[in-house]
Amino acid sequence: MTLLSEETLHPALVVGQVNPNLFGQVRALGRQGVPVYALVTRGESPTAVRVSRYVTGVMDARSLDNDALVELINNFTAGFSRKPVLFPAGDFDVDRMAELWGRISDGLIATIPPVQASELAGKDHQLEWVRRCGVPLPASETVKDSGQLADALTRLRLPVIARPLDHIQRGNFPGKVFVAQSFEQLNSVLTPVLARGKTRILLQEYIPGNATSVWFALADCAPDGSVRQIITGHKCVDGPEGRTNIGRTAVEPNVEARARKVFECFGVGGVLGVEFKKDLRNGELYYIETNFRPDNFVAISEAAGVNLIFAAYLHAIGHPELYQPQQQKDVVWRDWSLLLRRRIRGRPWYRGSNGKPLPVVDAFWASDDKWASLMYYAIKFWEQITGRT
Template structure:
């Protein structure tokens, strides 16, 4: 690799992502690694002081097309660079083009088929069941007739859950649809089918968001573990089916054991993350989703003591395999505006008082973008969030 000849650490190319990419960039940047970031022009990470070269994806431009142009067609990015996909779209691209690109770039040791399988939410449930893990029930849907045949058989609420979340989110700006009755089911099913987006109907696991927990692991080709990490959720926005707004670190043996069972059954290699929800009806952990990438809570992972980006980078480049990394329990990641939105909804339902919410957040926190040494991503994100909310109120 040309970077090795120069006696330098190979640079890193980060593809896509938002808060996770910013956290990864800071971890690697502090280690003196040159960073080339390909992300939407509105992404806070492009304002980071640690970026060597910014390659913004223009609004309306397809991310995959730009990745293909940069890495396949023009080959203008440095040979020998380590490529980290930080979004589902980027994972899909890497999985499909890894074979033709790995002579020029360094990739994680993940099996491309595993990456594609974990992007597929229906396939993920099938894999969970094959591994002996519990998972929600689901009903495949290919047409409106499939939905109509299920009328009268479903217990509401149910979920319209996309097969590929990133495709659904780019169209509807939501992770899924929560369906309360047959009329709503037919209306939303027609809407999704009309957009030619694949989905399934999925059982809704009841209970509050505090029943959610996650397991992170890195497994090498021999099944040895580079690190393990667990956390749980305090609140999401919107409650029950949004993104995490308040997370807390905690070693959760049952979550870790269920995660190990899942990834071992797959013979999975590389970075994996799996989320569970404890079903209050039977006390079992049910698989909710999986990711083969850094997640939005990455800054919490790093600050708690597991510097995943550097551990993975050093393993891929230098073959280092340190002892299992420990982490600090009871650290929290808080996204204030999103969590306030969550509070408002829970308060309206009589599930959370103002004083209880205030008490829950009166403590030191980790924030996705806040950094004294690298302030611009935080300032950009605050401005973008406030502007978005003001515009929303003006339109209302």
């Protein structure tokens, strides 16, 4: 653990819902002696977060409107002599902080510029930037009504992957993404959604490959997008809605080089994540998406010896020299809570090049934070037996 002096310490404010992202950031900072406050803005009760040994305080803001939330945040920041460092834990949180930024920015230090990150979070906007940078993209079309859908289908080859672009107004879209094997399937699912007029749909030709074909890079970037620290890896088990249920770190120079190009193209600082898919036919890496906030499995970076969250924190408070990265280690990340809900199968006992089992870091379980882990699993187990999701 890196012990910071009282003169150096700034509190950290992690904003989001109770999920792997929030826990990963809380622990990555708390283990280094940073006082961490959790602001829970949506989702389930913050009960599990309250019992974490790495949380100094919890604020439950799930029922607050924007004016009340602004007042809460400003009252919170006013109580410190040094500005808290802001860490948003999800796309919704980036959007909401961006909306409120003009009213709360005086009391906070942002690791990621909320307004810029919110503007770039739209996948169609990302594709425009990445295309200009010369990074390979799958054939893509954006549609907002049935007429545009019919026109787009004349230019796309099956199968087609579809995702809503406006995640706050996604209508009756089935999950985060879905893959259509026929034009009839695509029409039957999307026509009712588009008829509501509340979202746009991104259609892309599906790149052949399995879960292990999806590669990621997680990085701490300077304000101009240049990479300060980075790890790479790939999915092992792809869960429903395209989420990573099991992922593994693995050094891949081609992925790192392409990720650096993408991050520099966007020119945004903070902890970012990017995904590519390797085409089974020719090995080409195609751009999928960039997350302008720490990815949901960011805890894998700490386990791999490259604590991206803490690195971003130290840069934000003006003390980057205090961070000493280690060489990236090969580890596996999993979300065991999904096993409790019977959403994935199997044990992630992957072996390294030496034949030995790799270390496994879980989304919630941590031997040094047992009560929070047990509380979270108890809640998920109760949801399972009562039929809640």
